[in-house]
Amino acid sequence: MKLLCGTRTLDLSRPQVMGILNTTPDSFSDGGSYYAGGGLDIELVLRRAEQIVREGGTIIDIGGESTRPGAAPVTEQQELERVVPAVEAILQRMDVVISVDTSTPSVMRESAAVGAGLINDVRALTRPGALEAAAATELPVCVMHMQGQPGTMQSKPEYTDVVAEVRAYLDQRLDACIAAGIPRERVIYDPGYGFGKNDEHNLALLRSQQQLAPADIPLLVGLSRKSMIGRLLEREVDERLPGSLALAMLSAQRGAHIIRVHDVAATVDVLKLQQMVDNS
Numbered sequence: 001m002k003l004l005c006g007t008r009t010l011d012l013s014r015p016q017v018m019g020i021l022n023t024t025p026d027s028f029s030d031g032g033s034y035y036a037g038g039g040l041d042i043e044l045v046l047r048r049a050e051q052i053v054r055e056g057g058t059i060i061d062i063g064g065e066s067t068r069p070g071a072a073p074v075t076e077q078q079e080l081e082r083v084v085p086a087v088e089a090i091l092q093r094m095d096v097v098i099s100v101d102t103s104t105p106s107v108m109r110e111s112a113a114v115g116a117g118l119i120n121d122v123r124a125l126t127r128p129g130a131l132e133a134a135a136a137t138e139l140p141v142c143v144m145h146m147q148g149q150p151g152t153m154q155s156k157p158e159y160t161d162v163v164a165e166v167r168a169y170l171d172q173r174l175d176a177c178i179a180a181g182i183p184r185e186r187v188i189y190d191p192g193y194g195f196g197k198n199d200e201h202n203l204a205l206l207r208s209q210q211q212l213a214p215a216d217i218p219l220l221v222g223l224s225r226k227s228m229i230g231r232l233l234e235r236e237v238d239e240r241l242p243g244s245l246a247l248a249m250l251s252a253q254r255g256a257h258i259i260r261v262h263d264v265a266a267t268v269d270v271l272k273l274q275q276m277v278d279n280s
Contacts (some may be wrong), residue, residue: 005117018053018059056268063101105133112137131180144189147196209254222260
């Protein structure tokens, strides 16, 4: 399976590692890491991007809006200023697929114009104009399941059958994408671990992950440093690497094509060994 991301192609016959680069002041793990003197420091952004590529990441996921519970709202202009210059600067310096973590139509369009190769939307292109903007970019899109909205999603999430309901929602968003002119081969599913799910919901999804997407639809997962690891193992954010690596390998064994992580080098090592064993 191959994914055409603008002028670059990803080989999804093996899991690809997506490195996280949040150009936000308040994301839960790396918020504010790339700010100096009161504003976004492009040199710090470039250093992180270079680190991701050096450590084996093949995708850099840039987000300008924090989606953690209780995060402050961000204006369209703020998000544009946080994302588009970072995309442009990175692509002037290195050859890598840039994913833009956004729900905002103008950010999709402007990021694509400067070379982004993938749209990664936690709201699954449900904002007004998002489907049309994504279709116009002609880029692949990742649609994620989330029950509720970021500010309230962890307030007593409930499901009758979490696996069936997540799959049904993603299938509905696939239909909406196709109706908007986004071909099936450009759609990726993300079950949205931790987005409107409690720990048992997340574990149930992981157990049945291979049922969450059709065979021809790539699956993206993000479990890195998630709060579920903290609760299940009683670990603070900076103590969650072993749990993150275990979940990365388990998700790859259950069909994930793209693994979104903070700790790129360690994840790449784990997945290389997993592939050596499984494909020997």
